[in-house]
Amino acid sequence: MIKIALKDGSVQEYQEGISILQVAESISAGLARAALAGEVDGKVKDLNFKLEKDCSLNLLTFSDEGGRLAYRHTASHVLAQAVKRLFPNVKLAIGPAIDNGFYYDFDIEKNFSPEDLSKLEKEMEKIIKEDLPLERYTLPREEAIRFMEEKGEPYKVELIKDLPEGEEISFYKQGDFVDLCAGPHLASTGKLKAIRLMSAAGAYWRGNEKNKMLQRVYGTAFPKRGELDEYITRLEEAKKRDHNKLGRELELFTTVEEIGQGLPLLMPKGAKIVQTLQRFVEDEEERRGYVITKTPLMAKSDLYKLSGHWQHYKDGMFILGDEEKDDEVMALRPMTCPFQFMIYKSKLHSYRDLPIRYGETSTLFRNEASGEMHGLIRVRQFTISEGHLVCTPEQLEEEFKGVVDLIKYMMETLGIQEDVTYRFSKWDPNNKEKYIGSAEDWEDVQDKMRTILDHLQIEYKEAEGEAAFYGPKLDIQFRNVHGKEDTIITVQVDFALGERLDMVYIDKNNEKKHPYVIHRTSIGCYERTLAMLIEKYAGAFPTWLCPVQTKILPLVEKHHDFAQKVAQMLKDRGVRVEVDYRNEKIGYKIREAQMEKIPYMLVIGDKEMENGAVAVRSRKDGDLGILAAQEFVDRIVEEIRTRAK
Structure with a gap:
């Protein structure tokens, strides 16, 4: 007999070799029907996995992440089988489950059309009705390679060869379809209930633009048709908020093919929002004791070699010159830290x-792959609220807390504090060449950082392998309207570059010591922040951020002079205002202002002009009636001053 510790804390005895599904059945028939996989000692397994020794077991349903991944991973295999049936010559790449569904990459000499997706979806439904069992088996390494070579699957052969020696190589079979896969999966294709193929797009093999472009088909799957329909409805709503679409419609930014990918043009309205954010950040940082710097956009390769960026980050940099031919090779800066460190080193x-x-509004350059570009989220030139705090070991926790306090203030002011999650990004001890410093140094500074985070009572997830090459970091994550998670703000504890660049201070004992450095952003990349705010507010920004805060709508030409007088009253108090002098009907002017998401519209007719007043229409609250012009000015100025949301 073996002992199995269940999620409710109870420990039950079962016969050796019992399957996870049989355990579920012994608890209740309803749980057995709902169970999709099992988590055994922290590892997710198929329901038919046999338990041979004492263990902990958590039965996973669709409400659990592990259950959803098993469900949708099975859907990706059904998609691959459907593609193979309809396009037998296709070559298979990879097909993982992702947060909101799944995808599969195919090497095929065509682009999948909407009609193709419709046919594939019908074929998938046929496979689901066939209720094919998913059977797992393993093969020795050489036999697995030979098997995939015979099937004409070069991508699978490459994946097998990349696996470490001794790694178990497993396959899943459903009917006549077999795929290389670690699992887990559902017991049969018939367990899938509601699937939908969403789109197809190009994707480079392994995300490398030097590799072949494949066709990636995205889909999603749910256990109930109603849940799928709700998801599609939410997706349609998300499309309306997509910053790539809405930002262009509101004339905030654009892109031009002749300029290039990842190089967006901020138009006057978008530039005004970014300028407003920058002034807010710089003023707040100065209030908190930051000193401003302004450093070059490029430097000789010597600087980056000294800092370690050349060795660890060169592929992400724009290089100016040829190392083999030129005496002096330059590079556009991907970050500001070594520049500010040189300012520190200029005196003892x-x-x-x-x-x-140190604080700086820094324009940076990163050589992102063309397939990674997306609106304002991932670009090749961007501006960031960058800062570096040089401190003693004793000051580290207090300074880190001050940084987090600043960031929380920024997020609260922007209204996004409830929309973020925190990630503690650590080094990967199995990939030491990615980092500088010893294992002891890494473990020591990670322990320090974990202690600080716990003292701050921040709820975070740990992520191995996501640290910067010089230290661990706190990443603040935000999901865009499509569910993709992006890092918007980071705080990094650097124990290595101070020593590497010979940054020193004289301590109380008159000895030279290397400081700690905290790398941080306070509001992140301004372009990415703008994208996030477009989606958060669907373009209807808080008044203090709006590029146009008030639009004055005179009824006819005789009201123009008074409209101009009111506009000047607003401008004198720092309010951004426009006057619509066009000879159009007032209803048309109001509708256009609403489409532009202007916070306040001021209608001026005879009565308003005679009484020195304005008829106020709020974007949020509708008709506010007639107010004295001065009263309205005072109200909006106060709203802007307090940065009300």
Whole structure:
């Protein structure tokens, strides 16, 4: 007999070799029907996995992440089988489950059309009705390679060869279809209930633009048709908020093929929002003791070699010159840290000088792959609220707390504090060449950072392998309207570059010591922040951020002079205002202003002009009636001053 610890804390005895499904059946028939997979000692397994020793077992349903992944991973295999049936010569790449569904990459000499997706969906439904069992088996390495070579699947052969020696190589079979896969999966294709293929797009093999472009088909799957329909409805709503669509409609930014991918043009309205954010950030940072710097956009390769970026980040940089031919090779900066470090090194510092908080509105350049470009989210040139705090070990926790306090203030002001999650990004001890510093240094600084995060009572997830090459970091994550998670703000604890660049301070004992450095952004990349705000507010920004805060709508020409007078009253108080002088009907003017998402519209007719008043229409609250012009000015100025949401 073996002992199995269940999720409710109870421990039950079962016969050796019992399957996860049989355990579920022993608890209740309803649980057995709902169960999709099982988590055994922290690892997700198929329901037919046999339990041979004492263990903990958590039965997973669709409400659990592991259950959803097994469900949707099975759907990706059904998609691959359908594609093979309709397009026998296709070559299979990879097909994982993702947050909101699944995808599969195919090497096929055509682009999948909407008609193709419709045919594939029908074929998938046929496979589901066939209720084919999914059977797992393993093969020795050489036999697995030979098997996939015989099937004409070069991508699978490459994946097998990349696996470490001794790694178990498993396959899943459903009917006449077999795929290389670690699993887990559902017991049979018939367990799938509601599927939908969403789109097809190009995707480079392994995300590398030097590799072949494949066709990626995206889909989703749910256990109930109603849940699928609800998801599609939410998706349609999300499309309306997509910053790539809405930002162009509102004339915030555009892109031009002749300029290039990842190089968006901020139009006057978008530039005004970013300028407003920058002034807000710079003023708040100064209030909190930051000193501003302004450093070059490029440097010789010598600087990046000294800092380690050349060795660890060169592929992500824009290089100016040829190392083999030119005496002096330059590179556009991907980050500001080594520049600000050189400012620190320009004079000798005492411990009494620390902490020093450097801040800079930095334009940076990163050579992102063309397939990774997306609107304002991932670009090749961007501007960031960058800062570096140089401190003693004793000051590290207090300075880190100050950074987090600043970030929380920024997020609260922008109204996004409830929309983010936190990730503690650590190094990967199995991939040491990615990092500088010893294992002891890494473990020490990660322990320090974990202690600080726990003291701050931040709820976070840990992510191995996501650290910067010089230290661990706190990543603040935000999901866009399509469910993709992006990092918007980071705080990094750097224990290595201070020593590498010979940054020192004189301590109380008159000895030279290397400082800690905290790398941080306070509001992140301005372009990405703008994208996030477009989607958060569906383009209807809080008044303080709006590029046009008030639009004045005179009824006819004789009201123009008074309209201009009111506009000047607003401008004198710093309010961004436009006057619509066009000879159009007032209803048309109001509708256009509403489409532009202007916070306030001021209608001026005879009565308003005679009484020095305006008829106020709010984007949020509708008709507010007639107010004295000065009263309205005072109200909106206060709303802007307090940055009300």
